[in-house]
Amino acid sequence: MALKKKIVSRPRPTVAAAQSSLPASVTDSVAVSAAASSSRRCYHLLHPASVFFWGTQAMTVKTLNQKNRINVVRHFWECNGIKSAIDAVVKLPDYSVQVDVISVLLEKVDLFTLDIFSCLLPLLLGLLNSKADRHVTVSLELLFELVKRFGQIIQSTISASSSVGVDLQAEQRLERCKQCYTYLLKIKQILSLLIR
Structure with a gap:
């Protein structure tokens, strides 16, 4: 007789549950190391406010690129x-x-x-x-x-x-x-x- 394994699905842990089970000092140190690393995923899991940070950073990069391109056009206008x-x-x-x-x-x-x-x-x-x-x-x-x-x-x-x-x-x-x-x-x- 073949044994059949019964698959039991467990509820997936949420970010809030994971954060509440860790002491505050661990959560803060993990957040600091996540911010220092390039891993947006880990940082995002620990700090939902990081979405704003990454959005702001992307907007800053886009604005700087736009400024550089406008400066190139201005240079062409002034020189030629x-x-x-x-x-x-x-x-x-x-x-x-x-x-x-x-x-x-x-x-x-x-x-x-x-x-x-x-x-x-x-x-x-x-x-x-x-x-x-x-x-x-x-x-x-x-x-x-x-x-x-x-x-x-x-x-x-x-x-x-x-x-x-x-x-x-x-x-x-x-x-x-x-x-x-x-x-x-x-x-x-x-x-x-x-x-x-």
């Missing part, structure tokens, strides 16, 4: 001009830095050229795809200002007949306008989805 700064922002994967820079650019719309507008459109397109309302709002504000300023130029350049002869500046302007027009059509599609 606004176009170089915009190129650097476009390459950054951080939407919050992009929005911060765009907020500053909103006050400097008078410095923009068609070339800068064509560099900004991919950035604005990316921000319109963001889930954050602030990203979309700031992007739309700058887009409105830029279209108000350059919309007529883009439309008239694209609709104009080609000139006779070679005019490199006119060809470059036409290429930029076509590029802007293509991005504006993509943005129009995104806006129709946002409105729904």
Whole structure:
């Protein structure tokens, strides 16, 4: 006859029960050693308030990274001009830095050229795809200002007949306008989805 073992399930001990069974000096020393080690799990088990500590630490790291990225953009702006700064922002994967820079650019719309507008459109397109309302709002504000300023130029350049002869500046302007027009059509599609 085969013996069958009966499995008895025991209730799992809770953190509160474990803490109450230990003397206060042991709990404090374990908490100090857990804080000193990199083991978040042990520290979290002994001190539920550690969630706040780790959340604060993560936020501090994120803020410092954002500050460093903004300083890089500022360095590009000071050394190489606004176009170089915009190129650097476009390459950054951080939407919050992009929005911060765009907020500053909103006050400097008078410095923009068609070339800068064509560099900004991919950035604005990316921000319109963001889930954050602030990203979309700031992007739309700058887009409105830029279209108000350059919309007529883009439309008239694209609709104009080609000139006779070679005019490199006119060809470059036409290429930029076509590029802007293509991005504006993509943005129009995104806006129709946002409105729904």
